[in-house]
């Protein structure tokens with residue numbers, strides 16, 4: 001970064017709303033169907049049809065607006081954004097231009113160092129998605145492009161920030177926070193691979209403290225938050241070099257190439273008037289009743305930041321734990337379900353953050369497909385506490401619970417994992433281990449403390465992890481001191 005310069009970033013996020021049907025027709029929004037099967041005259045853009053607004057879309061947009069501290073416009077309208085491209089059969093996209101449904105909001109975001117910064121939201125508007133072009137082999141090798149219009153007319157909201165973000169890692173922190181909020185609200189599944197969350201990044205640099213923003217470039221085609229951070233870093237370097245060499249940054253749209261790790265010029269950026277926006281005559285303006293907005297406000301519930309603070313206060317959790325546990329609502333619910341039935345919240349948190357999240361990742365699991373409940377975790381923890389199973393065996397039980405959703409008691413029974421706490425049974429095992437390890441006994445007597453750990457390990461192994469470790473330790477000590 002150039003000495004005496006600062007970075008300015010603004011983000012535009014498109015989130016697909018989780019409605020069952022499209023924004024202006026009854027077609028399904030389901031992902032992955034046979035191409036062009038979720039289409040009708042409306043979303044195919046055939047002449048002579050009229051769009052009808054899906055009320056759920058408006059409700060979702062208001063919900064997001066309220067969660068992002070926006071003003072909700074009681075009067076907003078739709079506009080046609082004109083452009084010619086084969087993914088758009090009408091040759092215009094229905095969007096909102098000068099009167100969006102939400103404006104002037106903000107979110108407070110915590111960066112990696114725990115510092116809170118505020119990002120102002122300029123606007124949130126509603127629009128329809130376009131279709132998807134499919135190139136047989138690749139865009140350069142295919143001689144045809146096919147279009148799949150299943151996605152045409154799928155509802156989106158676009159969330160536009162003010163140019164408030166000071167660094168690529170803060171941009172990423174903002175996106176993580178925004179995604180978490182959208183998922184809490186259940187308005188979008190935010191699946192970046194399926195395109196239900198897409199972000200364009202605008203970036204410029206300017207002399208520190210300048211009142212005039214530098215010329216920005218707009219970056220597209222990043223499909224992970226990491227990629228966005230990397231693209232921004234690259235672009236800041238590039239702009240810096242341009243300025244250092246006495247050149248001028250030109251306003252343009254650049255595409256991120258994941259393979260080369262570079263941004264490449266795509267087109268010089270058109271201004272809004274190039275789109276020749278004009279009011280959509282086929283749709284009435286959206287006029288909201290304040291009562292309805294209040295109703296929606298009541299459905300918002302606890303958001304990630306509030307939940308995090310409550311977890312710290314109510315359960316005495318470290319901030320680190322609370323952060324992870326509240327990132328996802330389903331995860332937080334899982335934790336709370338367990339902690340309701342088990343007294344040590346830190347122990348619960350350790351299992352959730354450790355083994356639970358590891359398995360979720362390994363199995364690439366969606367929380368909604370979870371077989372295991374928090375209640376089962378609490379039962380397992382009680383079994384450890386009562387000496388029924390050892391901490392080590394619990395790992396096996398936990399994996400089995402995760403995969404099958406079975407009760408831990410049943411698992412322990414089926415796999416005969418119950419802990420051996422019977423003194424005479426332990427006696428037999430310990431004797432056997434001591435018999436075949438005379439060297440370790442010598443070592444111990446010669447003052448090598450480590451030898452006892454080794455013997456402990458051998459006993460646990462001999463019992464296949466089922467020996468009660470507390471009892472074994474005590475009994476071993478006693479025998480060795482004879």
Ligand code: ADP
Nearest residue numbers: 008009010011161162163202203204213214216
């Ligand atoms: P455009 O007309 O190119 O769409 P907008 O003014 O609508 O530009 O802003 C689009 C996004 O770019 C917003 O998120 C905004 O905060 C951001 N932005 C605007 N100007 C700059 C700038 N000079 N540097 C970085 N980001 C900017």
Ligand code: ZN
Nearest residue numbers: 025027040043
């Ligand atoms: Zn349709």
Ligand code: MG
Nearest residue numbers: 012160271272
């Ligand atoms: Mg704009």
